[in-house]
Amino acid sequence: MFGKGFNNDLYIKKQSEHITKRIHEFGGKLYLEFGGKLFDDYHASRVLPGFVPDAKIQMLRNIASDVEVVIVICADDIEKSKIRSDIGISYDADVLRLIDTFRDLDLFVGSVVISKYARQPAADAFKKRMEQLGVKVYLHYTIAGYPSNIPLIVSDEGYGKNEYIETTRSLVVLTAPGPGSGKMATCLSQLYHDHKRGIRAGYAKYETFPVWNLPLKHPVNLAYEAATADLNDVNMIDPFHLDAYGQTTINYNRDVEIFPVLNTMFEKIMGESPYKSPTDMGVNMAGYGIIDDEVVRDASKAEIIRRYYNALCQQIQGNAEEEQVYKLQLLMNQAEVTIEDRKVIGLAKKRAEETGNPAAAIELPNGKCLTGKTSALLGASSALLLNALKELAGIDDEVELISPTIIGPIQELKVNFLGNANPRLHTDEVLVALSICAATDERAKRAMEQLQNLKGSEVHSSVILSHVDKNVFRKLGVNLTCEPVYQTKKLYHK
Numbered sequence: 001m002f003g004k005g006f007n008n009d010l011y012i013k014k015q016s017e018h019i020t021k022r023i024h025e026f027g028g029k030l031y032l033e034f035g036g037k038l039f040d041d042y043h044a045s046r047v048l049p050g051f052v053p054d055a056k057i058q059m060l061r062n063i064a065s066d067v068e069v070v071i072v073i074c075a076d077d078i079e080k081s082k083i084r085s086d087i088g089i090s091y092d093a094d095v096l097r098l099i100d101t102f103r104d105l106d107l108f109v110g111s112v113v114i115s116k117y118a119r120q121p122a123a124d125a126f127k128k129r130m131e132q133l134g135v136k137v138y139l140h141y142t143i144a145g146y147p148s149n150i151p152l153i154v155s156d157e158g159y160g161k162n163e164y165i166e167t168t169r170s171l172v173v174l175t176a177p178g179p180g181s182g183k184m185a186t187c188l189s190q191l192y193h194d195h196k197r198g199i200r201a202g203y204a205k206y207e208t209f210p211v212w213n214l215p216l217k218h219p220v221n222l223a224y225e226a227a228t229a230d231l232n233d234v235n236m237i238d239p240f241h242l243d244a245y246g247q248t249t250i251n252y253n254r255d256v257e258i259f260p261v262l263n264t265m266f267e268k269i270m271g272e273s274p275y276k277s278p279t280d281m282g283v284n285m286a287g288y289g290i291i292d293d294e295v296v297r298d299a300s301k302a303e304i305i306r307r308y309y310n311a312l313c314q315q316i317q318g319n320a321e322e323e324q325v326y327k328l329q330l331l332m333n334q335a336e337v338t339i340e341d342r343k344v345i346g347l348a349k350k351r352a353e354e355t356g357n358p359a360a361a362i363e364l365p366n367g368k369c370l371t372g373k374t375s376a377l378l379g380a381s382s383a384l385l386l387n388a389l390k391e392l393a394g395i396d397d398e399v400e401l402i403s404p405t406i407i408g409p410i411q412e413l414k415v416n417f418l419g420n421a422n423p424r425l426h427t428d429e430v431l432v433a434l435s436i437c438a439a440t441d442e443r444a445k446r447a448m449e450q451l452q453n454l455k456g457s458e459v460h461s462s463v464i465l466s467h468v469d470k471n472v473f474r475k476l477g478v479n480l481t482c483e484p485v486y487q488t489k490k491l492y493h494k
Contacts, residue, residue: 002302005295006050014285016062019204022283023066023170026202026274029194031187032283034175035207039101044208046479047223047300048286056206057105060173068110068169069102071095072176072183075116075123084178092126094177099135110167111136115182118142138163140182140189147261154268159192179231188262192269202274205255205281210235212249212279213287219300221250222335226307229324229331241277249279301337302458308332308339309481313464316484342481344460347371349483352462358487360384362478363458364391374424377407381461381469382430388457389434392450393443401444402433427472454478463487
């Protein structure tokens, strides 16, 4: 398993200092576009062991008195009820979740912006609901010819038509439920309005990946391409930075492609552009937090394999194209890894072949590997979970943590009253049963206490798991992959 490769405290310190410096460079006002996840950044924590998933939020809390959050959501995404695939809720519902989360962390949310507004009925209903909840809402409109028609965009008929966002803090953080929400356009619109009002302000972008001061083919940057394979993002050397400074830095295709347009917009709005390259626009200090390059390389290679298996399963489910899988195969070749490098894959497949039923394997944080098989009482994942907890608690493998007399009534409830065809207990049901046993059984109690020590484990299943089992492993902090096959040949799978 991986050791610590990243110093989170050093990263937060350097990041806070760098952003504060950038604010002062622009005269005390900065619009900071946050790309990727502002919190719960588990991709970063997987490829940079030691990175805390909420590190960016910790950084903002260091300068909380200067921070104002503006959340941007696209009107089309509201109209289409677009869903966040990672947490399964709509973008408009996620805005509410984000506001609650920021407030719980004592970060000020100033307003919500609805971008690409064109009187969509769902967007109007969302605006009304937000205002009833006491949240300020601003409307930004679709601009014909965006982003190429710069004379129109940078005019009173372009950005000038957008409602001006009233802000009160020196650092305005722009975030969104997902990509394509219009954060950058919102920042540039604000610069246009501020300039007309004689207010000095600047723009910067906070994108953790790719890491600009790591080599192009460093596994950390390859893992970012793997994570965005569905968007077809491609890492590349920033040609503008190389031309301006003679220095090789890494960016990605969309920022490089849009930079000439942005540069012209800056010149039209501010008189001259403050930046010579896309890299100049960034404020990311993640590369300076790496303290063990070998650990980070190994963790990133493991992530690429996980992304490959995830794409295989998504393809079977109709949610990924063949080209996405091909790209991930190419990235695995570039990173010089194969599926054999993920130990649990071979162990799970071997156990499945031996038993003729679905099986699963786990590699614990201490390096110990275990398997779980399907039985009349438990699914393979449930058996694996109990085996892992027994191992961590030092309990003999032959010990029954949950008596069949407890499992039996649960199975009867599932099949005879709740209409389930499968009587075997899922992982969530096993944990509930184990927690009940823990009230009177010391060994079950010891096993329950080990749940927190599963974090960082690697698991592979010989079949695609149910949403319930996937969710349990995710909540436990376990990295899961599955073979791209279903347990049955049915066409419909819950």
